[in-house]
Amino acid sequence: MEFGHFARAAGHAFKGLGLALALCxxxxxxxxxxxxxxxxxxxxAAPAAAAPADKAAPAAAEKAAAPVAAPAVPAAPxxxxxxxxxxxxxxGYTPMKPTEGKxxxxxxxxxxxxxxxxxxxxxxxxxxxxxxxxxxxxxxVLILLLIVMxxxxxxxxxxxxxxxHNTLLEVVWTAxxxxxxxxxxxxxxxxxxxxYAPAPAKxxxxxxxxxxxxxxxxxxxxxxVEVISNMLADDxxxxxxxxxxxxxxxxxxxxxxxxxxxxxxxADVIHSFAVPSLWFKIDAVPGKINERVLTISEPGVxxxxxxxxxxxxxxxxxxxxxxxxRDKFNAWVIAQGGKIDGAPEAPAAPAAPAAPAAAAxxxxxx
Numbered sequence: 001m002e003f004g005h006f007a008r009a010a011g012h013a014f015k016g017l018g019l020a021l022a023l024c025x026x027x028x029x030x031x032x033x034x035x036x037x038x039x040x041x042x043x044x045a046a047p048a049a050a051a052p053a054d055k056a057a058p059a060a061a062e063k064a065a066a067p068v069a070a071p072a073v074p075a076a077p078x079x080x081x082x083x084x085x086x087x088x089x090x091x092g093y094t095p096m097k098p099t100e101g102k103x104x105x106x107x108x109x110x111x112x113x114x115x116x117x118x119x120x121x122x123x124x125x126x127x128x129x130x131x132x133x134x135x136x137x138x139x140x141v142l143i144l145l146l147i148v149m150x151x152x153x154x155x156x157x158x159x160x161x162x163x164x165h166n167t168l169l170e171v172v173w174t175a176x177x178x179x180x181x182x183x184x185x186x187x188x189x190x191x192x193x194x195x196y197a198p199a200p201a202k203x204x205x206x207x208x209x210x211x212x213x214x215x216x217x218x219x220x221x222x223x224x225v226e227v228i229s230n231m232l233a234d235d236x237x238x239x240x241x242x243x244x245x246x247x248x249x250x251x252x253x254x255x256x257x258x259x260x261x262x263x264x265x266x267a268d269v270i271h272s273f274a275v276p277s278l279w280f281k282i283d284a285v286p287g288k289i290n291e292r293v294l295t296i297s298e299p300g301v302x303x304x305x306x307x308x309x310x311x312x313x314x315x316x317x318x319x320x321x322x323x324x325x326r327d328k329f330n331a332w333v334i335a336q337g338g339k340i341d342g343a344p345e346a347p348a349a350p351a352a353p354a355a356p357a358a359a360a361x362x363x364x365x366x
Contacts, residue, residue: 086340089327093335095251096301096322097241103277103302103321104243113277116297119195120279126187133184199261199293204254204341207263210271210284210306213313217252223338227252231316246303248320253332256299256323265289269311275304275319283308296323 098104103116115121151157209216218226227250232240237247254260264273264284271284282290296302304319324332330340 084326086343087327087330088334088340089325089331091331093328093332096299096324098243098301098303103275103300104246105276105303115277115279116300116302117278117280117295118297119191119295120277121297122191122194123279126191129187130184133180137180195292197293199291200259202342203259203261203293205261205263206252206254207265207289208252208273208284210264210266210268210273210310210317212268212311213306213317215248215252215273215317215319216267217250219333219338221341222333225333225336225338227336229320231318242301242320243303245316246305246318246320248318251301251320251322253322253324253329254294254296255326255329256296258295258326260294260296262292262294263289264291270308271306271310271317272308273304273319274307275302275321277302278304278321280304281307296321299323299325 102114105113112124112127115124152160205219205221207218207220209218214231215229216226217229218224229248229250229252231245232242232247232249234244237244240247262273262280262282264282265288266284266286268286270286272281273284274281278294278296280292280294282292284290300323302321302323304321306314306317306319308314310317333340
């Protein structure tokens with residue numbers, strides 16, 4: 001028993017001694033690990049002799065007196081004169097005259113206006129196809145009703161049938177409408193996705209703001225140009241050859257054939273930016289910016305109106321979009337005091353170098 005106690009006590013003593021040695025060696029090991037071997041250098045070369053003070057001073061003065069080279073200014077990228085994006089129409093900007101019946105309602109018309117946007121052309125084709133489907137379904141149902149009226153009236157069929165179920169008939173009249181809806185849904189969803197596809201990076205940006213009761217158009221990519229659009233009086237509209245209550249004093253001018261990133265918002269209440277001939281309609285909600293892409297297929301003047309009840313003069317805030325070729329649009333931008341999107345700016349002139357300190361030191365004292 002005594003030998004067992006002695007052995008256990010000796011074991012505890014050895015463990016305590018090992019722990020004490022480990023604690024003592026830990027700081028030295030940590031400091032050695034903190035300095036990598038690659039950082040330890042042994043200096044064997046003798047330090048360079050310090051330069052005499054009388055020689056160091058003239059050298060410093062010569063260095064200070066040396067002219068300071070002006071920083072190199074990068075040259076502005078050259079503009080290709082053949083690039084249509086930067087061409088400007090000769091003679092400046094002249095407002096375009098509208099074409100009768102183009103981009104505007106026609107008296108007595110009952111169909112959709114002719115479309116001048118890619119989405120509008122697809123939508124009109126889908127609309128006409130759906131009208132044809134509806135006509136076929138309506139005629140088919142009418143024929144069924146006439147057959148039932150002729151063959152199953154009381155005079156022709158005095159004893160009615162007691163049949164209550166027909167599995168095949170029930171499957172057919174359930175499956176056929178489902179298939180028709182699927183066929184209609186596929187092109188409809190494609191058109192919906194196309195209408196809300198994001199704008200490309202180089203699209204022209206126009207922000208339309210609805211106010212009570214006028215529109216404001218700003219061009220952040222063209223130097224912040226902003227125009228305010230109010231309805232023209234009927235006599236002035238007729239004198240300009242424009243439809244009454246649709247003509248404005250300042251149109252929204254955009255390039256034709258290019259994607260336009262439309263940012264639409266409201267300044268006070270909810271408005272709606274709608275142009276029927278372009279198949280374009282989007283709400284202008286205060287505190288929110290709605291975005292859609294608008295592409296106008298060909299030059300022209302296209303008219304619309306606010307399509308959301310926005311107050312007493314809701315019917316007197318028309319929309320007029322003037323789509324121009326790129327060179328004429330550039331001329332309009334310059335006439336408004338803006339800049340062509342993407343054109344490089346002239347580089348800033350370099351600042352004159354400061355007078356060397358040594359030149360002032362060599363000037364004799366009075």
